[in-house]
Amino acid sequence: MNLESLLREQKRQQLTYQTRRHFLRDGMTGLGGLWLATQGRSLGRALDIQHSQTNPLDSLPAQFAPKAKRVIFLHMVGAPSTLDLFHYKPELAKYNGQECPASFLEGERFAFIQGVPRMLGPQFDFKQYGQSGAYVSDQLPHLSKHVDDLCFIHTLKTDQFNHGPAQLVMQTGSSALGHGSIGSWATWGLGTENENLPGFMVLLSGGRRPRAGNALWSAGHLPSVYQGVQCRSVGEPVLNTTNPRGVSHQLRGQSIQAINEINRKSFADIGDPETLTRIAQYEMAFRMQTSVPEVMDISNEPDHIHEMYGTRPGKESFANNCLLARRLSESGVRFVQLYDWGWDSHGAGKNEALNHGFQDKCRSIDQPVSALLTDLKQRGLLDETLVIWGGEFGRTPMQENRGGGKMAFIGRDHNPNSATIWMAGGGVKPGISYGETDLFGYKPLPGQEVHVRDFQATVLNQLGFDHKKLSINANGLDQKLTGVKKARVIKDILA
Numbered sequence: 001m002n003l004e005s006l007l008r009e010q011k012r013q014q015l016t017y018q019t020r021r022h023f024l025r026d027g028m029t030g031l032g033g034l035w036l037a038t039q040g041r042s043l044g045r046a047l048d049i050q051h052s053q054t055n056p057l058d059s060l061p062a063q064f065a066p067k068a069k070r071v072i073f074l075h076m077v078g079a080p081s082t083l084d085l086f087h088y089k090p091e092l093a094k095y096n097g098q099e100c101p102a103s104f105l106e107g108e109r110f111a112f113i114q115g116v117p118r119m120l121g122p123q124f125d126f127k128q129y130g131q132s133g134a135y136v137s138d139q140l141p142h143l144s145k146h147v148d149d150l151c152f153i154h155t156l157k158t159d160q161f162n163h164g165p166a167q168l169v170m171q172t173g174s175s176a177l178g179h180g181s182i183g184s185w186a187t188w189g190l191g192t193e194n195e196n197l198p199g200f201m202v203l204l205s206g207g208r209r210p211r212a213g214n215a216l217w218s219a220g221h222l223p224s225v226y227q228g229v230q231c232r233s234v235g236e237p238v239l240n241t242t243n244p245r246g247v248s249h250q251l252r253g254q255s256i257q258a259i260n261e262i263n264r265k266s267f268a269d270i271g272d273p274e275t276l277t278r279i280a281q282y283e284m285a286f287r288m289q290t291s292v293p294e295v296m297d298i299s300n301e302p303d304h305i306h307e308m309y310g311t312r313p314g315k316e317s318f319a320n321n322c323l324l325a326r327r328l329s330e331s332g333v334r335f336v337q338l339y340d341w342g343w344d345s346h347g348a349g350k351n352e353a354l355n356h357g358f359q360d361k362c363r364s365i366d367q368p369v370s371a372l373l374t375d376l377k378q379r380g381l382l383d384e385t386l387v388i389w390g391g392e393f394g395r396t397p398m399q400e401n402r403g404g405g406k407m408a409f410i411g412r413d414h415n416p417n418s419a420t421i422w423m424a425g426g427g428v429k430p431g432i433s434y435g436e437t438d439l440f441g442y443k444p445l446p447g448q449e450v451h452v453r454d455f456q457a458t459v460l461n462q463l464g465f466d467h468k469k470l471s472i473n474a475n476g477l478d479q480k481l482t483g484v485k486k487a488r489v490i491k492d493i494l495a
Contacts, residue, residue: 046471046478049189054279056225057199059191062464067427067495068386069193071186071459072325072336074369075170077210078163078344079391080361081412082420083441084354087154088126088135091439092397096121100398104442111161111414112346112402119440120399120412123354132431139362142370148431149373149382150422151493155435155444158393158452161416163344164211166392169452171216173481180220181228182456183335185481188219188226188472189465194332197295201333202228203321206341217337221474224274228337231296231324232316295331298323309371322368326375329385340365343391346400347411354410373424386426386462394419397440417443421455426462429495453487461489 052058083089100117124137127144134147160166165175172179180188183200192199202217210216217228260279267275298306298320299313306312310319318340325336342361344352351357369389376382395412418437424430436445444450457467460481467487471478 046473047189047465047469049470049472051191055195056223057187057192057195059193060189062190063466063469064464066462066464067384068425068462069384070329070334070336071183071386071388071426071463072329072338072372073183074322074338074340074365074387074389075167075210076343076361076365076389076391077167077206077208077339077341079166079393079395079414079419080343081345081354081358081395082154082391083395083397083412084123084358085137085140085362085420086135086152086422087420087437087441088122088137089397089437089439089441092119092441093121095119095440104398104440109161110396112400113396113398113413114401114404117396117398117401117413119397120410123410130431132433134431134433139359140366142366146370146373146424149377149424151424151428151430152420152422152433153435153450153455153490153493154418154420154433154441155437155448155450156390156394156419156421156452156455157444157449158416158419161393161414163392163414166414166416167210167212167216170390170392171212172218172220173453173456173483177215178218178220179479180222180226180481181217181337182459182481183217183228183337184219184222184226185460185470186335186463188222189460189470190334190463192332192334197328197331197333198229199334200226200228200337201328201335202230202337202339203324204230204232204339204341205316205318205321206339208341210339210341216339221472221479228335295327296324298327305375308367308374310367318364319368319371322372323375326372326379326381329376330379330381345395345411346402346413347407347409348400348402350409352409352411354412356409376425382425384426386428386459387424388421388459389423390421391419394441397442415442423493427495428462428493432493434490434493450490451487453482453485454490457482457487458490458493462494 047063049060051060096119098119100119105116122137124139126135126137128135129144130148132148134150134152136144136147158166158169160169160175168175171181187199200217219227263275263279298311301323305323309323311317311323312320321338325338328336342357345354345358346352347354373382373387376385376387394415394417396415398413400407400411400413418441435448435450437443438445460467460470467480467482471480
């Protein structure tokens with residue numbers, strides 16, 4: 001290749017790497033760059049989140065003093081019927097089996113209910129517990145002992161009535177794909193307290209992934225280094241962290257060093273921030289080869305801890321994941337997300353019936369969640385750890401009548417109007433219930449609605465951030481977890 005051809009090839013490569021951002025920066029004597037510099041500042045309101053280029057997970061101070069240093073979010077995939085767990089409605093029991101009032105059906109959309117369904121009373125016995133007198137059904141005998149540590153919200157509302165979109169709204173604030181999850185926002189804003197572990201880790205149980213899949217722990221518009229890292233409770237904790245046969249730890253380190261040297265030169269030439277993400281992820285993966293197997297190995301926990309959680313090392317289970325959540329949080333992981341599949345209690349089959357599969361699911365989580373709260377409390381971690389439990393929406397006070405007829409098993413349809421979630425620790429008031437619904441637990445009373453956006457704004461508040469200011473500019477908009485619609489911090493539940 002002669003010199004002229006070489007120069008043409010060099011020019012072609014430069015044009016290949018040229019982006020609109022580069023053109024605006026360099027064109028018209030830099031006037032485009034002046035405009036570009038104004039983007040992402042949200043008229044001076046947005047926070048200036050500046051991580052180290054060489055360590056994008058370095059720990060940063062919050063906007064104001066946080067009440068919670070970390071979060072453990074327990075998402076029951078499929079939306080459990082909290083009318084049969086925490087939200088006791090005695091009037092609903094009185095009207096069990098009667099035809100649903102027409103006012104409940106006018107203008108409403110349901111996933112499966114057709115015609116006129118019948119009201120369905122609580123399927124289990126309820127009692128009041130603790131000094132708070134909170135109602136809990138007999139399906140959660142272990143958790144009932146913790147009601148004075150819990151803050152119940154009975155009027156959570158979402159805009160979506162199908163699982164995938166509702167899961168996305170709950171986790172990312174939007175029913176569309178491509179938005180950052182709440183764990184990614186927290187990790188971007190605060191970094192991690194342990195440079196050898198990711199800031200955001202995800203654990204799955206129940207035998208299936210959530211309907212919306214990896215999008216639930218995506219970084220969206222944020223740099224991809226802040227996405228959740230999925231871990232496994234069986235086999236290799238994180239895929240591809242062990243070395244291939246014949247490759248030593250030293251050789252792997254030298255390989256990563258050589259690759260990252262190339263990446264650093266690429267960043268110097270092109271300036272793509274995702275190149276820095278690749279460098280950080282390679283280096284993090286190398287450190288994780290030692291740190292992850294150690295923290296994910298629950299076999300070295302004492303016998304009384306295994307007995308308390310009901311764990312079985314080497315088996316995939318929600319109990320194992322609850323213990324792992326404590327270990328990860330204790331090790332400095334900022335956000336630990338658990339997904340437990342199997343809570344879609346329509347009554348279309350035995351596994352989905354309130355009087356069969358639902359009871360099995362309750363038994364599988366009751367002891368581990370209780371143990372997690374006990375364990376965090378006895379280690380002095382609960383006050384600075386925000387624990388969240390809930391699904392993507394509620395269930396109807398009417399019995400599902402798929403096809404308009406009577407079904408063989410008992411179940412409830414989706415109800416986006418109202419659901420119960422609870423929080424513990426992390427600066428929320430313990431032993432309270434917030435939000436009133438109608439006599440049947442179907443919709444919030446006027447002024448009592450808590451939208452998912454309000455819930456997310458409250459979580460960010462406990463981590464030390466104003467949700468309106470935690471934003472990043474992408475696609476010409478200031479992208480926020482809570483979006484552009486009105487959201488409020490639920491101040492009445494804060495300690």
